Amino acid sequence: MNAIEIKSLTKVYGTNYALREFTLNIEAGRVYGLIGPNGAGKTTAMSILATLLAPDGGTATVGGYDVVKEPAAVRRLIGYMPDFFGVYDGLKASEYLEFYAAAYRIPAGERPRLTRDLLELVNLADKTDTYVDLLSRGMKQRLALARCLVHDPAVLILDEPASGLDPRARAEMKEVIRQLRRMNKTILISSHILPELAEMCDNIAILEQGRLVANGTVEEVTAARQGARILKIDVAEKLTELIEFLNNRPGVASVDGEPGWARISFTGNKTAQGQLLRDIMDRGWTVLEFAEIKGNLEDAFMAMTGEVE
Amino acid sequence: MRELNPVLLKELRQRFRSYRSPLVVVLYLMVLGGFSLGFIYLRWRSAPAFFQPGSSKEIFTVLSMAQLGLLAFVVPGLTAGVISGERERQTLNVLLTTELSPLSIVVSKMVAACSFTALLLFASLPLYSLVFMYGGLAPVQILGVLAFFLVSMLLYAAIGVSCSTYFKRTGVSTVTSYGIVFFLVVGTGFLGGFIYELYQHQARMAMTNLQETPFIVQLLQDTNPVMVMLRILGEQATFGPGRDMWLPYWGTYAVTCIVLSVLLILWSGWKLNPMNHNRKLFR
Numbered sequence A: 001m002n003a004i005e006i007k008s009l010t011k012v013y014g015t016n017y018a019l020r021e022f023t024l025n026i027e028a029g030r031v032y033g034l035i036g037p038n039g040a041g042k043t044t045a046m047s048i049l050a051t052l053l054a055p056d057g058g059t060a061t062v063g064g065y066d067v068v069k070e071p072a073a074v075r076r077l078i079g080y081m082p083d084f085f086g087v088y089d090g091l092k093a094s095e096y097l098e099f100y101a102a103a104y105r106i107p108a109g110e111r112p113r114l115t116r117d118l119l120e121l122v123n124l125a126d127k128t129d130t131y132v133d134l135l136s137r138g139m140k141q142r143l144a145l146a147r148c149l150v151h152d153p154a155v156l157i158l159d160e161p162a163s164g165l166d167p168r169a170r171a172e173m174k175e176v177i178r179q180l181r182r183m184n185k186t187i188l189i190s191s192h193i194l195p196e197l198a199e200m201c202d203n204i205a206i207l208e209q210g211r212l213v214a215n216g217t218v219e220e221v222t223a224a225r226q227g228a229r230i231l232k233i234d235v236a237e238k239l240t241e242l243i244e245f246l247n248n249r250p251g252v253a254s255v256d257g258e259p260g261w262a263r264i265s266f267t268g269n270k271t272a273q274g275q276l277l278r279d280i281m282d283r284g285w286t287v288l289e290f291a292e293i294k295g296n297l298e299d300a301f302m303a304m305t306g307e308v309e
Numbered sequence B: 001m002r003e004l005n006p007v008l009l010k011e012l013r014q015r016f017r018s019y020r021s022p023l024v025v026v027l028y029l030m031v032l033g034g035f036s037l038g039f040i041y042l043r044w045r046s047a048p049a050f051f052q053p054g055s056s057k058e059i060f061t062v063l064s065m066a067q068l069g070l071l072a073f074v075v076p077g078l079t080a081g082v083i084s085g086e087r088e089r090q091t092l093n094v095l096l097t098t099e100l101s102p103l104s105i106v107v108s109k110m111v112a113a114c115s116f117t118a119l120l121l122f123a124s125l126p127l128y129s130l131v132f133m134y135g136g137l138a139p140v141q142i143l144g145v146l147a148f149f150l151v152s153m154l155l156y157a158a159i160g161v162s163c164s165t166y167f168k169r170t171g172v173s174t175v176t177s178y179g180i181v182f183f184l185v186v187g188t189g190f191l192g193g194f195i196y197e198l199y200q201h202q203a204r205m206a207m208t209n210l211q212e213t214p215f216i217v218q219l220l221q222d223t224n225p226v227m228v229m230l231r232i233l234g235e236q237a238t239f240g241p242g243r244d245m246w247l248p249y250w251g252t253y254a255v256t257c258i259v260l261s262v263l264l265i266l267w268s269g270w271k272l273n274p275m276n277h278n279r280k281l282f283r
């Protein structure tokens, strides 16, 4: 059964498509990573699922309920953590959770226990009486995650829960998410860093400029990504002509003109790569740099886009 | 018993517990009391021997005017940030994903703000004892004025809350609510007078007299808070000979305030639901 079904979802701001015919199905119990650079449409998609934004086209359902037609039913099913959020002043961590527990109509008698359990789950048991506005960013993020869980939702929608955290806080956040995964929740989690999600997720979808450019298990997506190499080519002159030349060259999946140098996604093997270098030099360009770039996520995106188009 | 809405509970706590609240109450009473005592003093100084029961009505009128002015000033200020403030603090989205309906959020904010304003009103009641000392007003008039303040407060609060829902920024919302309330308190009176002059001018050109007040003028004067309040206090505050309406002037006023408030609140609840955002823009 699919916990989330997104069909041809479209959202337009003026002439800017934040989402363009975005389609994705998420099986119940899966941890799904939604990846894309800033502005790709991750927050837009998640806001629509969280019933906070009306789409301009397409449909989305959570647990079978349409987000536009039955938002109240959807809200009961989901725990949503926005990318940016504020906290009320003058509330202690426990009061913070109790407030939201009340907002979810959890009986008053159950709240103290629930609050204690949740704070423990996110490793904030020792911060019960600390004022929320005094917590560190990492702690606030984890408290917000606990807040998502007060009504024990089946589906979690977490918008960049690890962004802006130092490595240690990030590791703690990941640990909590791993725990939630063990609790069999369906989790949609976004990030602009692929490796960050790769180890936590079952599946990964990559968004770029509002379009789905890759979707599959972590292995499938990372393998596809490894199919292409990213090369940086810097020449002393006539960069525009070089880009034109590269564009018509077999094995070159996509070309990106940076100021001063070109970046390509190359699908050929090492021999073909050497041949490419020789051909460039034979045509009279002075090559200043010709190197493979590794591990940069944006380049991975570029590779993905290249294959789709 | 069902528990209070958590937003209402939190708002009440914030409103009544914060150190600012007693300050607001004290300030409110000081302005109101100072104004009335100042007035009494001036009256007494100009004619010490003639300070008569008749002038206690005058004091009452001055006191009520001051009260109306303060309400028109305080209520939009208390309400114009209730929703936009949450939006600016980035707490609104999360609140909207809970089981609290948008309407219940709006109503909670409204009830909390009105409770606090009602507290201000009731705290000012002892000042009215000044008037009782001299007599000169029927108790029903005093109750009438109190009811008048309550329905006015309801409308001003609804205006503030709906501006706060409609506008993204508290600043814009505050300016707009003050603008609308100012128009209601002052503008409708002037507009009524102006339109009445036009009708009268027309009648004079036709060599006739107005037999009754035109409907629109009557409506404006029955909904203008200053004129309605003066009439409750027994003053002559009308344009022209009057006209038969479905309700007496105070009924028109109360019904208008209550109906408008309810409509504004329902609309705010609808507007606050994100899924209604671009309903009408739908392609």
Ligand SMILES: Nc1ncnc2c1ncn2[C@@H]1O[C@H](COP(=O)(O)OP(=O)(O)O)[C@@H](O)[C@H]1O
Residues within 6 Å of the ligand: A013, A016, A017, A018, A036, A037, A038, A039, A040, A041, A042, A043, A044, A045
């Ligand atoms: N309220 C808005 N008004 C106009 N444009 C917006 C708005 N929200 C998002 N966008 C645009 O939509 C696109 C997708 O944004 P977003 O979903 O926030 O991306 P992400 O979360 O992946 O960084 C961006 O180009 C962004 O500029």
Ligand SMILES: [Mg+2]
Residues within 6 Å of the ligand: A039, A042, A043, A044, A083, A160
């Ligand atoms: Mg985002």
